[in-house]
Amino acid sequence: MSMLFTPVPLGPRTMQNRIVVAPMCQYSATDGHPGAWHVMHLGHLAISGAAMLTIEATAVEPQGRISPEDLGLWSEAHQVSLARVLAQVRACAATPIVIQLAHAGRKASTAKPWDGGGQLAPGQGGWVTEAPSAIPYAPGEAPPRALDAAGLERVTEAFAAAARRADALELAGVEVHCAHGYLLHQFLSPLSNRRDDAYGGSLENRLRFPLGVVAAVREALPRNRVLGVRVSATDWVDGGWDIGECLEFARRIEALGVDYIHVSSGGLSPGQRIPVKPGYQVPFAARIKKETGLKTIAVGLITEPWQAEAIVSSGQADLVALARGMLYDPRWPWHAAAALGDTVVPPPQYRRCQPREFKGLFR
Template sequence: MSQLFTPLKIGKLSLENRIVIAPMCQYSAEQGKATAWHRIHLGHLALSGAGLMILEAAAVEAAGRITPQDLGLWDDTTEQALAAVLNDVKQYSAMPIGIQLGHAGRKASSDVPWRGGGFLSAAQGGWQTSAPSALPFHPADAQPQALSLSEIDAVRQAFIDSAIRADRLGLDLIEIHAAHGYLLHQFLSPLSNQREDRYGGSLENRMRIVLEIFREVRRVFPINKPVGVRISATDWVDGGWDLSQSLALSKALEAIGCDYIHVSSGGLSPQQKIDVGPGYQLPFARAIKQQVTIPVIAVGLITQPAQAEAILQEGQADAVALARAMLYDPRWPWHAAAQLGAKVSAPPQYWRSEPHAVKGLFKS
């Protein structure tokens, strides 16, 4: 029996298989508001047969957007826009849907990737960025403002408020974004955090804000709905955040009720040196899985069904997340089920598409 198509429980949420649609920024919002693009994009992914879909990073405040076109969940207007999209999607899909909540920190105020992704000045529509310390991501970027203790309190409250909005939207899961060089990752890494107060210096201090925000989000989000954390297991830079620190963070998160760890890497420094290849982040997921009992989600150039199946069969992770591969092939779970001799959910409007060679593929 295919392990990829066996059920999985994350906290109290039951998934019918172990395929996760990873958060993927679309840079297609208007002042943080979801648009018709999101209705189309999320709608067809919600019909893919995956076990879980996690929406792209939603900024918890306007200044926390990566680009001016980022999705947000910081006020009634952004909440209402996303509600309209989700209501349409949920009419036709029972797939559990979560959301990633994040803040870009010093990597905010950037242009969209297809225009180069460079830093935007105020004259170009950008804004003042913030960070643990006044250190820019790239030397050519404007200097971020080092967050005061009261401003850290405000960021924490923004995560709380967005989590409450996520629950009102009927979302099934929250993923706190502490990866890819964004604000919470900036606090974790000694390369970007040179504070001398209780949020800097020791590993315990650098982890503090992540643990605080997790506790607060867990406090306000219903206990029957999971809260997990996405981390970058390493900065891929000497002297930066690394696997040993990620193991300590993962164990600390598990101890306070974290429901899963989603293991990525990199994004904090332009000096990173990554040997990219199929499954290049799997050693990090495997190492973390050996240290915690909560589910571990692996991600990173997982593109083939046999590859995904082997990851689970070998115990390297509990679930696999796909991003670019899912954009390229939005029916990836269907094709994986066909190759692995499993069944997958599909809308009845599409049942006639079932190939003759794999009759019985779709669950009725």
């Protein structure tokens, strides 16, 4: 049996293999509510053979959306509409589903990627964004409004309330988005956080607000729910957030009761310089796993079965996550099992599709 297809404990649950479907923004919601696209998108990924499916970055308040078409979980009405989608997905698959809760901060209020992705002004359907400091993401953008004490309290409660709704939806857990240049990452990085109060300046101060949010989410979730945090291990910019600071953050969230850390990188600054190559982010996950003992998920140009197997069998990470690769090949786990001489459990309706050369693939 390959290591990739062995079970792994993740907080209160045991995942049946080590493949995760990463969260992927779909920019297809209406006022934060999911629709037919989400039934199809989540439904076919739920039968992919992965051990866990992560719902896309889901805004905890309207101004936290990346685009006006982002998914949201900021009200009871959004809980009801997501419940309808989940009921249809669960009727066809038993895959554990977690949800990534997010606030885009200064990177909010943008057009969909296929509409250019630029910042939207209030008159164009956008809104005034919020951030640690009044520093725009890119030159020429309108500066965000710096969050005051009341705003920090409001955002923290919004994360906690969304976590309570996730629990009511009987989701397997929550992943708090602290990566890719969105609000919580903005507080962590000295490039975007220039505050002169208790939430800015030193590393201890920059950690304070994200740690408060994670603690609030942990308190809102019962212990039978998995709690993860997604991080950018580095900004890939001189003088920015780096792996050393990320390690301290990892130690702190572990102490708060976080079950796993999902290790990505970048996204905070258009000045980033990323040496993209297969598995380029895996060393960050490996170092965090080695130095903290937290369960780690590695992600980033992991495309081949042998590559994923090498990552988990060598102990660089406990699980691997695929995003675009899973969209391109929604049966990637099936094909990985075939390549590694292992087995998967398909829906009974699909058992007859087993190729003759892979007899024994299905169990």
